[in-house]
Amino acid sequence: MIVKIWKWINKAEMDCKGRDSVKKTSEQPAEVTRRGFLGALLATGVLLHGRRLIAIGSSSQVDITQLIYSGGNWQPRPTALRRLAFELQKRTAVDAVLEPTSTRVLPGRLAASPLLYMSGDRSFTPLTEPVLEVLRRYLRLGGTLIIDPAYTSGGDANGFKKSMTGMLHKLLPGQSAEKIASDHVIFRSFYKLDRAVGLHDGAPWLEGYTVGDRTAVIVGDHDMGGAWARDNLGNWENEMPGGARQRERAFRMGVNLVMYALCGDYKNEMPHKRFSGDANKGAR
Amino acid sequence: MQDWQISTILSWSNPLVLMSLVAALVVVVWTYLTIDPLSGWKVRVSLSLIRLCSLLCAVYILMQPSLIVMQTVPSATPLAVVFDVSASMGFPADANRLSTAVQRARDAIRGATLSRKMSFRFFSFARTVTGISSMDEVALRDGEPGDTSFRNLFSHLTKLDEDEAFSGVLLLSDGADTSNISEQEVKRLGIPVNVAFIGSDSGRKDLLIKDVSVDEFAFSRKPNPLLVTIENHGLPVTEVKVHLLRNGKLLQQKTAAVIDGQGQVTFQVIPRQPGRHIYRIEIPVHKDETHRENNVRHVEMDVMRDKYRILHLSGAPTWDQRFMRDLLTQWPQVDLVSFYLLRTPYQSTTQSNAGLSLIPFPTEELFTRHLKEFDLLIFQDFDPATVGVDIYLKQIAEYVTDGGALVVSGGQGGLTSAAIANSPLGKLIPLAMQRANTPQARLISDAPFSPELTELGKRHPLFQRTGVAFGGAEEQLRSLPRLNGIVRMAGVQGDGQVLLAHPHIRNGAIGAPLMAVSEPDRGRILMVATDSLWSWGFCAAMTGAPAEYYTRFWKQAVRWLTHSRELSRVSLDIDKKDDSKNTPVNFNISLLNEEYLPAAGEQLTIEISWDDKNGSQQKALFDGTTNNAGMYRLIWHPVQSGPHDVRITTSGNPGLELSDSFLVEGDNREMNHLSPDIGRLREISDASGGVLFENAIRLDELKLKAAPDSQVLSRRDTALWSHPVTLILLFALIASEWFLRKRWGLI
Structure with a gap:
């Protein structure tokens, strides 16, 4: 029954032609009409209800927590993370919190989520040293911070990036950003990707800061949140220059980032090199 | 012959003597200066010199000199003549090396025209050294069963030389040594070692x-x-x-x-x-x-153990899996192979596979060919049925009973697995599972809670040695963040033992089990009924609780699960001075009770087994009782060379058991060193400053330590300081000064 419902959702998604309609490929996103969306939403509700729970308590679920900060605009794409969480739940075995939370830099709150998402579309008030110290500890202990500038109309993404660069210099003194090229495990933690993609046409790579033996801070310049954002009525909030294909790739990038935060360099292990190829005999 | 010498009780370097000399010098200078300059320099110098002589005489009396007269005779220097009587010296059977050695020594002594008097001390040696009265004692031997140990020989001679002061050593040997003596050990003897090489390999097959x-x-x-x-x-x-x-x-x-x-x-x-x-x-x-x-x-x-080889299987990417992975990858002693299900089976059939970087799960290869290579399997929220691993659960159960280790950790998916529950493995795990279709309210409690240690948990090594302070497990648990829910298990089964339980939710008479262990046959299983143990690490550290608890707990768990000896309650140290069967073997046994404290007064049985020459198994059984420190020591003399097994059992219920092996070398080690080794003998003679005789021995060419020429028979001491002549001399000097001063009108 569940399988049938999922097939029906996929069929509905594949049959509909949205505003970003392009030639259908295997990377086609879930472009639906409002009626199709509501139907899919209902079906998904049924599916999720019947799905076996994995995490026992809500804090054991994966919450992509948005960072609140003073000054600037900490949430330029309010619906982006909710949609990413939905896609994560739909596509992967991750038990995601479907209404992601937000928090200021408070030790008790950060303790509940080892994954932080920071966005903005204008400059912001520099973080104080005590706040930076908490963030530093968070990263050292295993937390991951994803930074995603938003290119909103009327916003100042460059102002955000300037503030963010200043923050990172203070947060990780003596370290500079390292290029995360397409051979990094982030680009194959779930999907195989050849470049970073979002609403904004940034560089093909991401940038990162290493803490210990892992990339703890991942910085993009692609406005991935802009590609993920979708309003409550099922309309995409921003048109993608590259159409549905570009949006799908942006979701895949988002899924890979979360998978990297959860599995680290798992995909670099020897068995994955030995057995790469056939994905149909299991899902590892 | 008579000899004499003068000695003093106080030496010149004595502080009292030195102070007296300085004082005498001051007095002499003062004397010179206080004499009237008009009396002329000759008078002043003369009086000062007389004063100086008087004072020196007084200082000499202070030193208490005495005359020693000795009666002496010319010295006889003892030479240590050492015969190698080891097994190799009995070769070849018809005219063995030992008889050649004795003959050469006799010829040398008989034909010697010595420039100085010399005495001989005879020794024979193989593994140990024996003093003998004459060469006749070894002349009739065929070589003894025993190895050549130059190390033991030189050690023995070094001790002996302190008392007897040998002038040198004459060693007669084939050089077939089994002890690998070093140059330093040879030099430590401090006297020349002259070596006669006795070696013939003819006719050997x-x-x-x-x-x-x-x-x-x-x-x-x-x-x-x-x-x-x-x-x-x-x-x-x-x-x-x-x-x-x-x-x-x-x-x-x-x-x-x-x-x-x-x-x-x-x-x-x-x-x-x-x-x-x-x-x-x-x-x-x-x-x-x-x-x-x-x-x-x-x-x-x-x-x-080089590394713990661990197979980590996770049913989904979760924070519990993520922090477990971090711990295992950052632990240098772990060789990790991991497989995580990144998609559910439903997603595998409903979502496009294009562009995925996922790989197939090589179940057959892992569970049929490589399973026994792993020290530990971790099922983290893993339901084997989802990826077809359920068909290998019988092999996994056999792996555990055969000495393997398994962790089964929550969430809900892994802890309600019908595949596990209905398999042979399901009978080995410590907690019985509920069915997956049990109502959520009876299956899950997601209220945060702080778990409590059971009485057994307080004593169990999993918690006993986790903390900084031994025995502080309860306090440390209380300081950790609360866990975020529990999967309620059906109950404890088999020999399962609950270590941690829910403080409020009951499961019969006890709290709902959170952590339990079982030890089926030779294996060990740990079950954890939550997926929020990661909060003991990350959350704890973020909120200021002890950050290292999570890591220490799991490392301790891995060590316990894999039977690390340091966590064993019974330990054995086999102490052998060497591997020979002629030296006793010490078995030092240490026993801890269930609370991991020294077990005093515990009954032990020690069984030593070995095969005799006919291949039949022989046994020696010993009973013992541990002392107050939980220790017992057995000293045992082996009767047979070869491999031995030792098995220790304790009297408790259930009793503890420990097995080990050790090797006793036989006397035939010498048989692997039958070839004469002139090189080794040359090294010894060169290192000690002796000479090497390849054929006939010539005693006049021996290198010997310079010995004292004479030996004291008697001595007589005569005190000079109290002798009348000395006192008269002193009086004469004082009197002469007085006389001259009087004559020259200075008094």
Whole structure:
């Protein structure tokens, strides 16, 4: 029954032609009409209800927590993370919190989520040293911070990036950003990707800061949140220059980032090199 | 002959004497200055000199001199004459090396025209040294069963030389040493060692294992080299088959090419388990061989655990899996293989596979071919049925009972797995599972809680040694963040023991089990009924609680699950001075009680077993009782060479058991060193400053330590300081000064 419902959702998604309609490929996103969306939403509700729970308590679920900060605009794409969480739940075995939370830099709150998402579309008030110290500890202990500038109309993404660069210099003194090229495990933690993609046409790579033996801070310049954002009525909030294909790739990038935060360099292990190829005999 | 010398009680360097001399000098200068200058310099100098002589005489009396007169005779220098009587000296049988040695020594002493008087002390040695009254005692021997140990010989002579002061040593040997003495040990003796080389290899037909060498440390599951050196004497052999056995089972066979009487072959040994491993190396006996004992050798390999090899299977990417992975990848002692289900089976059938970087799960390869290579399996929220692993659960159950280790940790998916519950593994796990379709309210509690240690948990090594302070487990648990829910299990089953329980939710008479262990046969299983244990690490550290608890707990758990000896309640240290069967073996046993405190007054049984020459198993049984420190020591004299097994059992219920092995070398080690070794003897003579005689011994050419020429028979001491002449001299000096001063009108 569940399988049938999922097939029906996929069929509905594949049959509909949205505003970003392009030639259908295997990377086609879930472009639906409002009626199709509501139907899919209902079906998904049924599916999720019947799905076996994995995490026992809500804090054991994966919450992509948005960072609140003073000054600037900490949430330029309010619906982006909710949609990413939905896609994560739909596509992967991750038990995601479907209404992601937000928090200021408070030790008790950060303790509940080892994954932080920071966005903005204008400059912001520099973080104080005590706040930076908490963030530093968070990263050292295993937390991951994803930074995603938003290119909103009327916003100042460059102002955000300037503030963010200043923050990172203070947060990780003596370290500079390292290029995360397409051979990094982030680009194959779930999907195989050849470049970073979002609403904004940034560089093909991401940038990162290493803490210990892992990339703890991942910085993009692609406005991935802009590609993920979708309003409550099922309309995409921003048109993608590259159409549905570009949006799908942006979701895949988002899924890979979360998978990297959860599995680290798992995909670099020897068995994955030995057995790469056939994905149909299991899902590892 | 008479000799004499003067000695003093106080030496010149004595502080009192030195102070007196300084004072005398001051007085003399003062004397010179206080004499009227008009009396002329001759008067002043003369009086000062007389004063100086008087004072020096007084100081000399202060030093209490005495005259020693001695009666002496010319010294006789003892020479240590040492005969090697080891097994190799009995070769060849018709005119053995030992009789040649005695003959040469006799000829040398008989024909000697010595420039100084010399006495002889005779010794014989093999593994130990024995003093003998004359050469006749060794003349009739054929070589004793025993190895040559130059090390023991030189150690013995060094101690003896302190009392007897030898002028030198004359060593008669074939140089076939088994002790690998060092140059420093030779030099430590401090006297020249003159060596007579006695060696003949004629008529020998022998194929032997000359040497077997292994690295000082070997590691489990890794190839460790075992080098065998073969030697051939007089046999028409160009290649030899070499067999490597353990516990009577042939492990490997290789062929060594024998060129110029030597051949070598290297086995790569891969021990599966840590511990002491004893291997037997055999070569075939040739029909014409004169010595067959040296065709078999045993070697002991001390195998350590290189790494914990862990297979980590997770049913979904979760924070619990993520922090477990972090811990295992950052622990250098872990070799990790992990497989995580990144998609559910439903998603596999409903979502496009295009562009995915996922790989198939090589279940057959893992569970049929490689399962036994792992020390530990971790099922983290893993339902084997989802990926077809359920068909291997029988093999996994056998792996556990055969000594493997398993962790089964929550969430809900893994802890309600019907596949596990209905398989042979389901009977081994400590907690019975509820069915997956049990109502959520009866299956899950997601209210945060702080778990409580059960009485057993307080004593169990999983918690006892986790903390900084021994026994502070309860306090530490209380300081940790609360866990975020529990999967309620159906109950404890089999020999399952609950260590941690929910403080409020009851499961019968006890709290709902959160953590439980079982020990089916030789294996161990740990079950954790939550997926929020990661909060003991990340959350704890973020909120200021002890950050290291999570890591320490899991490391402790891995050690306990894999039977690390440091967590064993019974331990055994086998102390052997050397491997010979003639030296006793000390078994030092240490026993802890269930609370991991020294177990005093505990009854032990120690069983030592070995095979006799006919291959029949022999046993020695000993009973003992531990002392207040929980220790027991057994000293045992082996009666047979070869590998031995030791098994210790305690009287508790259930009793503890520990097995180990050790090797006792036989007397035939010498048979692997039959060849005369003139090189070794030359090294000894060169290092000590002696000479080497390859044929006849000439005592006049011996290098000897310069000895005192005479020996004191008697001595007589006469005190000079109290002698009348001395006192008269002092009085005369004082009187002469007084007289001259009077004459020159200075008083």
